[in-house]
Amino acid sequence: MNVNPIILSIPIYFLLIGLELLIQQFSKIKYYRFNDALTNISCGITQQLTGVFLKVLSAGVYHVLYTYARIFDIPSNWITWIILFIAVDFCYYWAHRMSHEINLFWGGHVVHHQSEDYNLSVALRQGSFQVLWTFAFYLPLAIIGFETITFVTVSALVTVYQFWIHTETIEKLGPFEWIFNTPSHHRVHHGRDPKYIDKNHAGVFIIWDKMFGTFQKEEERPTYGITTPTNSWNPLWVNFQHYVNMFRHIKKANGLSDKLKIIFKKPGWFPEYMGGYQAPQRVEKETYQKYNTQSPASITFYVLFQYALVLGLTSWFLFNQGSFELTAKLGIVSYIILTIVNCGVLMENRFWAYLAEILRTFLTGIVLTLYFINSSNAMIALSLTFIYFVLSAIWLLNLRKNFNKSAPIAG
8 A cells, every 4th residue: 555645645636626626617717628637637647657666766866875874863753854844845946946947857847837727737737757857956865864754755745735736716825925835826836927937936835935036926817838838638748848849959059068058058048059048938918829629529528438447547556556566567557658648639639549549448458358357256347348348449439530630640
């Protein structure tokens, strides 16, 4: 059983998202779009699944330093936990800030900023590669002597706190905002308006931004998203898009020095012969249009049906991941990612996604049949597998006319 506070909080996350949807229904203010919210959750799933492997690296390095290089033996008590909570949040501030100021690191974090809406599902939208660039910021805590399990738990609690600040349903909170990060402060952080870009990097305590000159109070309503929209519902593509574009620019740059500067300088930096620094442009709020695609109800309900099943599989896997061998983990993770990629790209009406979904459904039927054929409840399991396969196949046959055969694969 996984006791990670982030994993344990998953039911609460979805309960609060459901509450926000009810508020949307009664207030008549549109906070959610189905395709965008689904992509947010898909990115969260992808990050948690890849984290099964990548977080072993980050926690492993931390533990090695704690074991062999720690200066102090710090006892575990309530004072330690409070000090560590503040220290972790301080490290988070700098990891987060550098994720905005170094192009390579931005590629891991940009995923979190791509949504053009702002609601609780955006909190789940995380980049799969971010941990590679940010875990080193926490390593001094291992050398000081904060024990590994305590550090991992406290880090998760800092992350859990930040869920509730991704909402437009909560206005400013008075004196609470003097010290703590709030929805108002974090709305600024997600704004793509020039005055809001690279502001309010705090996790829990907004005092870090006030101390280090990156604080901006919320004034006019932000325009959410990034300056170059992703324009895709594909959770894999949105994780790779920045790096694909970055390496295209690196190929065009002359000399090793300029190539390295494109990697490690601020996003938007280019040498003069490539146009120089591209500063964020003012958003024309009156004419700006969010990326959107129109899918018929038949596709929407098909995606929702498949997604509900894979969401259950994902939750079960994350809670029980410790009981699987590496090969089984890789197989389950690959299947889940394939499913959510198909769900996303089906909403873009791409014909290749339709073909991929036929293949995925066919393979699902075969694998489940082989898995359950010798089980103690084989008859029930195989009957459910058959029903799933037939429903999916009939649905897919009726969806064929909705897909664009000329749509490109990328994005």
